[in-house]
Amino acid sequence: MAYRETRRAPASMQTSIATVSISGEFPEKLAAIAKAGFTGVEIFENDFLTYDASPREVAQMVKDHGLSITLFQPFRDFEGMPEPQRKRTFERAERKFEIMGELGTDLMLICSNVSPISIGGIDRAAGDFHELGELAARHGVRVGYEALAWGRHINDHRDAWEIVRRADHENIGLILDSFHTLSRKIDPNSIRSIPGDKIFIVQLADAPLFDMDLLYWSRHFRNMPGEGDLPVVDFMRAVAATGYNGPLSLEIFNDQFRGGSAKALAEDGHRSLVNLMDRVRRLEPDIAIEAPVMPDRVEARGVEFVEFATSAEEKDNLAALLITLGFVKSAEHRNRAVELYTQGDIRIVINTDKTGDTFADASYAVHGTNAYAFGLKVDNARDALARATALGAPAFSEDRKSGEVSVPAVQGVGNGVIYFLDETPELSGIWQREFSLLSAEAEGAHLTRIDHLAQTTQYQEMLTWLLFYHSIFAVRRTPMVDVVDPGGLVRSQAIEGDPEPYFRVTMNGADNRKTFAGKFLAESFGTSIQHIAFATDDIFATAARLKDLGFQALPISRNYYDDLEARFGLEPDFSDALRAASILYDRDEKGEYFQIYSRTFGEGFFFEIIERRGGYAGYGAMNAPFRIAAQRRLARPAGMPKR
Ligand SMILES: O=C(O)c1ccc(O)c(O)c1
Ligand SMILES: [Mg+2]
Numbered sequence: 001m002a003y004r005e006t007r008r009a010p011a012s013m014q015t016s017i018a019t020v021s022i023s024g025e026f027p028e029k030l031a032a033i034a035k036a037g038f039t040g041v042e043i044f045e046n047d048f049l050t051y052d053a054s055p056r057e058v059a060q061m062v063k064d065h066g067l068s069i070t071l072f073q074p075f076r077d078f079e080g081m082p083e084p085q086r087k088r089t090f091e092r093a094e095r096k097f098e099i100m101g102e103l104g105t106d107l108m109l110i111c112s113n114v115s116p117i118s119i120g121g122i123d124r125a126a127g128d129f130h131e132l133g134e135l136a137a138r139h140g141v142r143v144g145y146e147a148l149a150w151g152r153h154i155n156d157h158r159d160a161w162e163i164v165r166r167a168d169h170e171n172i173g174l175i176l177d178s179f180h181t182l183s184r185k186i187d188p189n190s191i192r193s194i195p196g197d198k199i200f201i202v203q204l205a206d207a208p209l210f211d212m213d214l215l216y217w218s219r220h221f222r223n224m225p226g227e228g229d230l231p232v233v234d235f236m237r238a239v240a241a242t243g244y245n246g247p248l249s250l251e252i253f254n255d256q257f258r259g260g261s262a263k264a265l266a267e268d269g270h271r272s273l274v275n276l277m278d279r280v281r282r283l284e285p286d287i288a289i290e291a292p293v294m295p296d297r298v299e300a301r302g303v304e305f306v307e308f309a310t311s312a313e314e315k316d317n318l319a320a321l322l323i324t325l326g327f328v329k330s331a332e333h334r335n336r337a338v339e340l341y342t343q344g345d346i347r348i349v350i351n352t353d354k355t356g357d358t359f360a361d362a363s364y365a366v367h368g369t370n371a372y373a374f375g376l377k378v379d380n381a382r383d384a385l386a387r388a389t390a391l392g393a394p395a396f397s398e399d400r401k402s403g404e405v406s407v408p409a410v411q412g413v414g415n416g417v418i419y420f421l422d423e424t425p426e427l428s429g430i431w432q433r434e435f436s437l438l439s440a441e442a443e444g445a446h447l448t449r450i451d452h453l454a455q456t457t458q459y460q461e462m463l464t465w466l467l468f469y470h471s472i473f474a475v476r477r478t479p480m481v482d483v484v485d486p487g488g489l490v491r492s493q494a495i496e497g498d499p500e501p502y503f504r505v506t507m508n509g510a511d512n513r514k515t516f517a518g519k520f521l522a523e524s525f526g527t528s529i530q531h532i533a534f535a536t537d538d539i540f541a542t543a544a545r546l547k548d549l550g551f552q553a554l555p556i557s558r559n560y561y562d563d564l565e566a567r568f569g570l571e572p573d574f575s576d577a578l579r580a581a582s583i584l585y586d587r588d589e590k591g592e593y594f595q596i597y598s599r600t601f602g603e604g605f606f607f608e609i610i611e612r613r614g615g616y617a618g619y620g621a622m623n624a625p626f627r628i629a630a631q632r633r634l635a636r637p638a639g640m641p642k643r
Contacts, residue, residue, distance in 0.1 A: 012290045015273050016040035016070040016249035017266065018203075019047040024262040026051040027061065034065035036266035037392075040247050042071040042203075043103065055102035063104070070247045071144075071201050072100050073109035078132070079125040079145075079163070080118040080153060086128070093132060097139035106141045107200055109175050112151030112160065120153035126166035133169030144175035144200035149183050149214040157181050158190055164198060173200035177251065178235045179207060179222055183214055188235040196243030196288065203251040204276070206230050208480075222252045224272035226470055227463045236276055237284045245288035248273050260460055268464050271392045275471035294390035295383035297474040300376040300503035303450040304421050305347035306532055309360035310369040312337070312352045314602075318369060321601060322348060324551040325534070325609075326445025326542075331435035335401050340435055344448040346534060347431075349373075359398055359417065363527070369602045371529035373409075373417035374453060376503060381408045381420035381427055388418075388472045405430045413455050413465050413507075414528030445545040451535040451610050452494070452504035452619070455528040456517045459491055459509035466507060469495045473503070478617075483624040486632065487514030494619060506619055516628045516635075520604035531606045539594040539611040543581035546596070546609075553582040554597035554606070554634070560584070560626045584623040590615030597627055599634060606631070 015038045022029040026047055033041050041062060048058060062069055075096055081089050100108060129145065136143050147160035154160055157176055164174045176199055181188055206228030207221050225232040236248075250269045257265055277291035310318055319329070322341045327348060331340040336353040351360040363372040378384045385408035389395050396409040396417050405426055409419040421427045431437075457465055469475055476498040483490040491509040508530070510518035520530050536542040546553065561579040564570060568587055570578075578585055584595040591614020598607040610620075 013273075013277060013292065014039050014070070014247040015270060016042055016201075016247040017269050018042035018044050018071075018073075018249065018251040020044040021250055021252035021254075021257065021269065022262050022265050023258050023260050026053075026058075028262050030061060030065050030067065032262035032266040034067055035263065036270040038067065038266070038270060040068045040070035040249070042073060042249050042251065043069050043105070044073060048103075055099050059102065059104040069103055069105035070249055071107050071109055072096070072103060072105050073111075074146075075108055075110045075143075077113045077115040077118065078110045079113050079128045080120060081113070081115070081128075082117060082119060085117065090132070090135065094135060094139070097136065097141050100141050101139065108136075108141060108143050109146055109201075110143055111146045111148045112154035114148065114150065114152050116152070118152055122159065122163055123166065125154070125163045126168075129163060129167035129172045130169050133167060133172040136171040137169075142171045142173060142200055144173050146175040146177055146203070147180055149180040149218065155180075156184065156186055158186070161194055161198075173198050175199070175201050175203065176235075176239060177203040177205070178225070178230065178232050179203075179205040179218055179251075182230040182232065182235055183207065183217060188231070188238040191235070191238040192241050194242055196245070199239065199242060199244045199246070201246055201249055202236075202239050202244060203249050204232060204236070204273070205250065205252050206232050206272075219253045220255045222254050223257075223463060224250065224252060224268050224467060225276045226272050227268075227467050232276060233279045233283070236280045240280050240284050240287035240289055243288050245290075248277070248289075256460065264461070264464055267392055268467055271471055272467060274391055275467075292390060295380070295387045298376075298378050298384040298387055298420075298472055299474045300378055300497055302345075302377050302502045303453065304375040304377045304419075305349055306371050306450065306453070306529070307349035307351055307360070307373040307375075307417075308369060309351050309364040309367075309372045311364060314369045315339075315350055315352050318350060318601065321598065321607070324546070324549045325598070325607060326442065326447060326545060326549060328440045328442035328444070329438060330440045331431065331437045333435055334403065335434075340431070343442075343444045343534075344446075346447055346450055356399065359396075363415070367524045367527040370524055370527040370605070371416075371453075371532065372527065373419060374529070375407070375419035375421050378420050378422055381422040381424070384408065384420040384472075385410065391468075391471050393468065393472065404434055412468060412528075413457055414526050416528050443545070445549060445551075445609075446536045446538055446542045447534040447609065448537060449535050451533045451612070452506055453529055454506045454508060454531040454533065454608075456508045456510060456521050456530040457528060458521065459511045462491065462493070462507055462509035466493065466495065469505065474498050475503070481621045483508070483621060483628070485515035485517070485625070485628050487516070487518065488512045490515050490517045490624075492619075492621060492624070496617075501617070516604060516631055523603040524605075530604065531608055533608040533610050536609055536611050539583060539596070539609070540577065540581070542609060542611075543583060543596060547581075552599055554599055554627065554630050556582045556584060556626060556630055584620060584626065586616070586618065586620045586623060588616055588618060590617065592616055593618065593620050595620050595623060595627075597630075600631055604631075604635075 205222040209229040281291040393410040513522040
């Protein structure tokens with residue numbers, strides 16, 4: 001394969017992003033892009049035209065941020081024009097080449113013609129490009145040709161490549177854009193036969209799968225690689241296999257991003273590229289791009305503990321609720337006001353420590369009582385930390401007192417802390433080392449382990465956190481479901497350990513503060529864990545024990561059970577048993593799901609108890625509106641009509 005001979009030495013990865021991808025004014029975009037670690041930026045012509053500065057001033061600004069301009073784009077409707085438009089198109093191109101000189105970039109993107117007056121024909125287009133190549137050479141610039149998925153004559157990178165090949169000019173090359181290739185379901189392996197040095201730049205974008213008009217889909221719904229459903233990894237593997245080692249440039253048109261945080265978008269973008277190249281490097285080791293090296297995606301084996309920050313006063317209520325759930329206080333911290341409650345494999349830590357500046361205390365001051373931290377069981381905690389930080393997650397650490405264990409940790413959703421615990425003696429011995437065990441025996445309520453954590457975020461931040469989990473951990477995402485709350489829509493998507501779902505998180509994105517989830521977010525000032533779901537292997541035995549323990553389940557309306565009976569054709573005895581214990585029920589092809597909810601605590605936090613029977617893999621989404629209605633009924637201030 002000839003291209004291998006022309007391959008350059010491995011160059012460190014160049015990351016770039018189009019200015020259109022980021023919200024804000026031009027200077028704000030540049031600052032966010034530079035800060036997030038990109039080395040280059042694509043200047044989208046409109047961003048530049050609408051900003052009141054000369055090309056030379058823009059060039060200086062970009063340089064001051066330590067960035068280079070990887071691409072100037074787009075130039076539209078060039079190839080295959082009839083006269084007199086053809087002549088004018090060349091004049092227009094020459095004007096842009098002059099501007100590029102002042103901007104200090106040597107690469108322009110021409111996207112395939114969409115004009116109704118353009119004429120098809122590969123040789124005609126190749127001829128136009130050859131002639132443009134001569135003009136470009138005189139200006140010391142290069143031109144890359146991109147097939148828009150909706151181009152009038154050219155909408156496939158294979159045809160664009162054929163035109164570039166026939167144009168046969170050093171200054172004319174191909175531009176690949178993952179969206180255009182993958183949205184049309186073109187096999188990305190067709191890229192492997194293109195010489196890497198004829199690919200002038202590679203643009204990357206993902207998108208959620210929608211059955212919609214390609215142009216509309218592209219201009220409004222693109223997202224960062226790993227945030228959507230397109231096989232961007234396969235695309236990039238094929239590109240990398242050509243020997244390409246130029247910039248990887250994000251080009252994301254997204255309505256929501258236009259109003260988002262420039263900083264968060266730039267950070268997500270950078271994370272998405274680092275993660276993408278980590279995946280590619282593992283699948284395609286012999287590539288010219290020097291991708292960052294980090295440990296592989298983390299397989300979480302389950303939640304080892306959840307820790308609440310609270311005050312001495314509020315602690316009693318939380319502890320009382322745990323005791324009605326069958327927990328027992330089984331240990332106390334040796335140096336701190338920290339208690340451990342356990343049942344089965346579940347550990348709940350309650351932290352009311354006020355000595356020194358603890359993060360728990362600060363978290364309580366901001367959010368009130370909240371589940372501010374959790375620990376994950378992993379194979380290698382140091383590796384997990386290394387991967388998370390390589391992907392831009394902020395490492396978390398606190399001053400430890402003597403005898404205390406320093407546990408690798410990062411900050412995640414809602415500024416919460418994620419600790420990594422493994423089987424090394426130091427980390428697995430943490431409970432014995434830091435806590436004095438109490439001789440506490442309790443019958444419990446048959447709760448075995450944490451099935452999932454439910455985190456609430458602003459809807460706008462949902463993709464950020466899904467990418468966070470998806471890049472650091474070996475997880476898959478379930479399809480997004482809409483949960484209708486009387487106050488608005490809440491979008492819900494789960495991430496689950498892959499292949500084994502030992503670790504599950506449901507992410508709920510709230511659009512406004514009128515929904516139950518949105519209200520929790522607003523009133524807790526943005527803490528994230530809104531509920532914790534415990535598993536039982538026998539929901540009815542658990543329900544019976546809870547009753548003895550004085551647990552107060554969230555009461556569910558009679559209508560729910562009438563509907564359930566009809567929907568699933570349940571035996572009246574069975575539905576009576578469900579109703580008597582306020583158990584919600586769901587069923588799919590694989591199995592059954594049972595849920596009991598606690599009443600809410602504090603600003604809308606709650607516990608859930610679930611049993612999965614058979615292979616049921618969901619989260620009872622269809623029951624969520626009933627749960628929310630019940631929670632709202634209870635939350636209504638006294639004196640309001642109750643039904
Ligand atoms: O939507 C467009 O017109 C458009 C323009 C330039 C690009 O690089 C692209 O991928 C799409
Ligand atoms: Mg593009």
